[in-house]
Amino acid sequence: xxxxxxxxxxxxxxxxxxxxxxxxxxxxxxxxxxxxxxxxxxxxxxxxxxxxxxxxxxxxxxxxxxxxxxxxxxxxxxxxxxxxxxxxxxxxxxxxxxxxxxxxxxxxxxxxxxxxxxxxxxxxxxxxxxxxxxxxxxxxxxxxxxxxxxxxxxxxxxxxxxxxxxxxxxxxxxxxxxxxxxxxxxxxxxxxxxxxxxxxxxxxxxxxxxxxxxxxxxxxxxxxxxxxxxxxxxxxxxxxxxxxxxxxxxxxxxxx
Amino acid sequence: xxxxxxxxxxxxxxxxxxxxxxxxxxxxxxxxxxxxxxxxxxxxxxxxxxxxxxxxxxxxxxxxxxxxxxxxxxxxxxxxxxxxxxxxxxxxxxxxxxxxxxxxxxxxxxxxxxxxxxxxxxxxxxxxxxxxxxxxxxxxxxxxxxxxxxxxxxxxxxxxxxxxxxxxxxxxxxxxxxxxxxxxxxxxxxxxxxxxxxxxxxxxxxxxxxxxxxxxxxxxxxxxxx
Numbered sequence: 001x002x003x004x005x006x007x008x009x010x011x012x013x014x015x016x017x018x019x020x021x022x023x024x025x026x027x028x029x030x031x032x033x034x035x036x037x038x039x040x041x042x043x044x045x046x047x048x049x050x051x052x053x054x055x056x057x058x059x060x061x062x063x064x065x066x067x068x069x070x071x072x073x074x075x076x077x078x079x080x081x082x083x084x085x086x087x088x089x090x091x092x093x094x095x096x097x098x099x100x101x102x103x104x105x106x107x108x109x110x111x112x113x114x115x116x117x118x119x120x121x122x123x124x125x126x127x128x129x130x131x132x133x134x135x136x137x138x139x140x141x142x143x144x145x146x147x148x149x150x151x152x153x154x155x156x157x158x159x160x161x162x163x164x165x166x167x168x169x170x171x172x173x174x175x176x177x178x179x180x181x182x183x184x185x186x187x188x189x190x191x192x193x194x195x196x197x198x199x200x201x202x203x204x205x206x207x208x209x210x211x212x213x214x215x216x217x218x219x220x221x222x223x224x225x226x227x228x229x230x231x232x233x234x235x236x237x238x239x240x241x242x243x244x245x246x247x248x249x250x251x252x253x254x255x256x
Numbered sequence: 257x258x259x260x261x262x263x264x265x266x267x268x269x270x271x272x273x274x275x276x277x278x279x280x281x282x283x284x285x286x287x288x289x290x291x292x293x294x295x296x297x298x299x300x301x302x303x304x305x306x307x308x309x310x311x312x313x314x315x316x317x318x319x320x321x322x323x324x325x326x327x328x329x330x331x332x333x334x335x336x337x338x339x340x341x342x343x344x345x346x347x348x349x350x351x352x353x354x355x356x357x358x359x360x361x362x363x364x365x366x367x368x369x370x371x372x373x374x375x376x377x378x379x380x381x382x383x384x385x386x387x388x389x390x391x392x393x394x395x396x397x398x399x400x401x402x403x404x405x406x407x408x409x410x411x412x413x414x415x416x417x418x419x420x421x422x423x424x425x426x427x428x429x430x431x432x433x434x435x436x437x438x439x440x441x442x443x444x445x446x447x448x449x450x451x452x453x454x455x456x457x458x459x460x461x462x463x464x465x466x467x468x469x470x471x472x473x474x475x476x477x478x479x480x481x482x
Contacts, residue, residue, distance in 0.1 A: 028334065186355035193354060197368065215354050219333045232315075233333035239313040244270030251271070 002064055004029050004170060004202050005050070010059035012042075012049050018226035019045035023059070025221065025231065029169070032196060032203045034217030034234060036210060036249070042226035043206045044174055050204065051091050051172045052081050063088075063170075086116045090163035094175035096155035100147050100162065106133060107143040109162045117166050132161040136191060153184035157191065164195060171203040177212055189215055210253055214238060222246045257422050257453035258287040258310070263319035263329075265309060266479075278479035279305050282319070285455075285472060289421065292444065292454040294468035297475045303457045306474060307424050310455065311346050312336040323422050341370050345423045347415035349430065351399060351407045358396045359385065363413045370418070377417075384413040387443075389436060404431045409440075416443050423447060425456035429463045441466055 003026040012019035020042035027033055035043045048054040050061060052073060062070045066088065073081060085091070093099040100109055110129035111119075119125050130140050136157035147155050156176065163171065176192065177185040193216060196203060205216060213220055213234055220237040222230040222245065230243040241247045266278040279302055287293050295303040308314040310321055312328055321328040326339050340346075345366075353362050360381045367377035385395060388409040394402065399410045408431055415423070425444070429437045437460070444467045448454065458464035464471065
């Protein structure tokens with residue numbers, strides 16, 4: 001099997017400060033990678049570099065495209081990269097507001113992404129939108145409501161529907177369960193896990209919640225001060241952490 | 257099926273004065289297909305530690321663990337995940353699940369992860385739940401609110417739903433009544449007859465005598481403390 005994403009030596013500097021430095025890893029189809037670390041450890045910077053929102057200062061990011069094999073996304077033209085982020089990629093923001101169009105109906109939010117990849121038949125778009133809303137457990141009678149009328153958890157699920165409707169192969173998630181209450185988190189986790197399996201998605205999840213990665217991620221990457229300090233099988237990193245920082249992180253979690 | 261040679265491990269607690277805690281020294285263990293080996297030794301002797309090393313939760317500093325030819329020590333995480341999916345099962349003492357997922361799905365999960373059709377997997381899950389006396393009205397509920405004994409049986413159903421060539425059992429009968437214990441022991445017998453190599457921890461002597469072909473006292477693998 002070939003990796004879907006091959007990242008080599010990614011570094012991003014903010015002036016003299018390090019955003020993230022020398023990050024390398026491979027992500028295979030169907031694999032979920034968790035990135036953990038405290039605020040300011042560089043995990044969001046890394047995610048934004050990978051997703052093309054930020055341009056890294058060093059390194060290369062190879063993505064296995066459907067049509068022409070491994071391509072360096074940093075060498076692509078803006079339009080090619082944009083097409084990729086509409087089709088094969090999805091980005092789930094921590095705050096649903098950043099990933100949704102708040103003035104457009106729920107159905108419109110989902111349908112818009114379909115139109116962006118060339119769907120034109122209104123009936124089909126609406127049908128697909130309703131189907132996806134039901135998959136994320138939003139009732140079909142809410143399809144014409146705006147996301148402003150939704151709760152935080154519903155907005156987050158709507159954002160996921162909007163992102164997954166085009167059948168992406170790689171999903172970037174920035175604290176997807178952050179700021180939601182625990183009962184909603186659980187539902188979202190279950191939903192994400194099911195979708196990852198059903199659609200064979202690969203995902204990169206940035207979070208500071210170790211319980212979330214334990215349940216969702218196959219592999220874990222621990223970051224501190226911009227550097228990756230430890231990587232490995234999720235269970236192993238959490239049960240037998242090797243690096244001083246990871247040991248501190250794991251032992252600091254409150255037991256429920 | 258399970259080949260462990262010269263296996264050693266220590267923990268280093270970086271945040272507690274870099275204390276080094278040796279926990280295992282040159283452990284050796286071979287388990288043939290269809291054989292069940294019981295681990296014995298006092299609490300803290302390293303029984304669960306050895307299990308976790310075999311399952312890949314703990315890293316080993318030295319030695320080798322091979323499951324059906326696949327080396328665990330130093331293996332790529334991807335290979336361990338693959339091994340766990342197809343060849344190596346583990347029934348732990350604790351049920352760790354995504355909250356709100358129904359019991360049937362929790363049990364069917366290992367089959368779904370290797371691509372078995374959902375209806376086939378769910379059917380087999382229901383069979384096992386029936387066998388293990390989990391009342392049908394609980395099937396659509398999440399096991400997180402179940403009693404200790406019920407959770408353990410859900411965990412066992414999950415561990416036995418796929419015919420793994422190698423299986424690790426950490427006190428599978430600990431909180432079960434006599435009737436359910438007998439059912440679990442018969443599941444173990446059946447797995448052995450199918451050629452599964454099993455390593456188990458049984459505090460219950462009766463259970464141990466019934467299913468284990470031999471026992472290994474892990475105290476002999478404990479590092480000498482100077």
